Amino acid sequence: MRDRFETERLLLRPLEQRDAAAIHRHCQDGSIARFTAHIPAPYPVLAVELYILSVRAGAGNRNRFAYAVTGKDDDRLVGACGIFKRNAAATHWEIGYWVGPEAQGRGIASEAAAGLVEAARADLAPDRLVAGHFEDNPASGRVLEKLGFAYTGETTRLFSMGRMAYATSRDMALAV
Numbered sequence: 001m002r003d004r005f006e007t008e009r010l011l012l013r014p015l016e017q018r019d020a021a022a023i024h025r026h027c028q029d030g031s032i033a034r035f036t037a038h039i040p041a042p043y044p045v046l047a048v049e050l051y052i053l054s055v056r057a058g059a060g061n062r063n064r065f066a067y068a069v070t071g072k073d074d075d076r077l078v079g080a081c082g083i084f085k086r087n088a089a090a091t092h093w094e095i096g097y098w099v100g101p102e103a104q105g106r107g108i109a110s111e112a113a114a115g116l117v118e119a120a121r122a123d124l125a126p127d128r129l130v131a132g133h134f135e136d137n138p139a140s141g142r143v144l145e146k147l148g149f150a151y152t153g154e155t156t157r158l159f160s161m162g163r164m165a166y167a168t169s170r171d172m173a174l175a176v
């Protein structure tokens with residue numbers, strides 16, 4: 001999978017240590033974390049730095065590709081997205097994304113995720129992409145529907161570090 005690509009307004013590039021402060025700032029009110037599985041709340045800068053280090057250290061394993069989402073012209077991080085296999089036994093690629101509170105509602109998640117799906121189609125040639133969203137996060141369901149994902153009718157109980165609790169995620173899939 002390529003390590004950077006552009007969409008109409010955005011650049012998706014590798015995460016770098018200098019992104020830690022922006023990620024911390026976007027995630028500090030906990031509103032991102034509660035709708036994801038792996039972002040904790042609070043999310044101190046040091047924890048973000050360790051996360052970025054672990055992503056960079058694992059860049060060679062080819063099972064997880066993470067991207068900073070920035071403006072094409074200003075390189076300001078507005079969110080992040082990625083494509084990964086959930087565990088060693090997983091056969092399908094899964095996508096995930098978040099957009100900072102100040103940048104939401106401007107089509108950024110839709111544009112970044114559409115670019116990610118297009119790049120994955122070309123580079124990974126998957127039969128099927130999967131994704132999911134917690135039941136109380138319909139905005140993410142809308143993003144996925146706009147990309148062509150459909151509900152499978154199944155749900156998964158996932159632990160959300162932002163809630164420190166399990167929550168029900170609605171599974172979606174896209175045949176590609």
Ligand SMILES: CC(C)(COP(=O)(O)OP(=O)(O)OC[C@H]1O[C@@H](n2cnc3c(N)ncnc32)[C@H](O)[C@@H]1OP(=O)(O)O)[C@@H](O)C(=O)NCCC(=O)NCCS
Nearest residue numbers: 032035098099104105106107108109110133138139140142
């Ligand atoms: C969900 C999230 C990624 C959306 O980011 P965004 O950049 O605002 O998304 P977009 O603007 O591209 O699209 C959002 C869509 O959801 C719709 N929407 C917003 N709130 C909604 C709601 N409560 N119910 C249904 N649809 C909703 C918007 O109208 C828009 O659809 P439209 O283009 O048809 O009008 C962002 O809110 C976020 O990061 N949330 C926290 C983390 C998260 O949920 N990540 C995804 C985990 S599955």
